[in-house]
Amino acid sequence: MSDYGSLYFSIQNSLRDLYPKRSPLVIAVSKTKPYEVVREAYLQGIREFGENYIPEAISKFTKLREEFPESEGSVHLHHIGPVQSGTLRKLFGVFSHTHGVGSISTLKELLKRAEKEKKTIRYLIQTNLTEENTKHGMGFETLRSMKGTLASYQNEYCIWEGFMGMGPSTGDWAETREVFSMLQELRDSYFPEKKLSMGMSGDYELAAELGSDYLRIGSKIFGERNYAKESI
Numbered sequence: 001m002s003d004y005g006s007l008y009f010s011i012q013n014s015l016r017d018l019y020p021k022r023s024p025l026v027i028a029v030s031k032t033k034p035y036e037v038v039r040e041a042y043l044q045g046i047r048e049f050g051e052n053y054i055p056e057a058i059s060k061f062t063k064l065r066e067e068f069p070e071s072e073g074s075v076h077l078h079h080i081g082p083v084q085s086g087t088l089r090k091l092f093g094v095f096s097h098t099h100g101v102g103s104i105s106t107l108k109e110l111l112k113r114a115e116k117e118k119k120t121i122r123y124l125i126q127t128n129l130t131e132e133n134t135k136h137g138m139g140f141e142t143l144r145s146m147k148g149t150l151a152s153y154q155n156e157y158c159i160w161e162g163f164m165g166m167g168p169s170t171g172d173w174a175e176t177r178e179v180f181s182m183l184q185e186l187r188d189s190y191f192p193e194k195k196l197s198m199g200m201s202g203d204y205e206l207a208a209e210l211g212s213d214y215l216r217i218g219s220k221i222f223g224e225r226n227y228a229k230e231s232i
């Protein structure tokens with residue numbers, strides 16, 4: 001039996017000690033890990049989970065609710081992959097948050113769907129600050145220019161929490177710092193009420209230092225992912 005809980009809480013507590021005013025929250029990213037791992041992590045006290053693939057998340061977290069009905073009120077499931085028009089309706093009732101809203105058109109669809117479903121979802125706008133063309137998300141200038149209007153994209157069920165960002169795919173440290181600093185500036189200067197979701201296993205300490213409110217940590221808690229072998 002692995003001790004996911006100790007790993008999770010040692011990271012969580014050290015961040016809370018370092019940044020007591022902000023209390024950054026660690027999301028345990030359990031994507032690709034089987035139900036038994038999620039179950040164990042739940043029994044060890046973890047309540048914030050992150051998943052990328054909607055069908056995989058539905059299968060695992062439906063099982064968790066069946067086995068532990070009280071988990072429905074206490075577990076928050078964060079969707080951390082790109083939000084896509086074809087599947088966004090499946091987010092409702094399963095995920096409390098989605099961190100991957102990458103465009104205004106997707107956001108409009110999410111808002112419409114939320115009204116229909118009458119289920120609450122909190123969202124973060126995914127940013128693309130490295131300007132890699134292949135990447136999903138909105139750029140710094142676009143977002144800055146929407147300072148006065150972005151907050152209007154909300155309704156009773158669909159609540160805007162902030163921005164999500166990822167470092168460059170190269171993992172280059174200086175560039176990662178630059179990207180996280182830009183997000184920090186975007187938030188602090190233009191949207192001071194909003195939260196930031198940045199930082200993964202390799203760069204969460206830097207992300208926390210630069211003001212992140214959510215840290216999305218997978219392999220550091222659950223071990224390396226083996227996409228070929230593990231059941232999804």
Ligand SMILES: *Cc1c(COP(=O)(O)O)cnc(C)c1O
Nearest residue numbers: 029080200201202216217218219
């Ligand atoms: C997989 C994933 C993570 C977690 O990655 P680790 O490096 O295992 O911590 C965080 N954020 C997103 C968007 C991911 O897809």
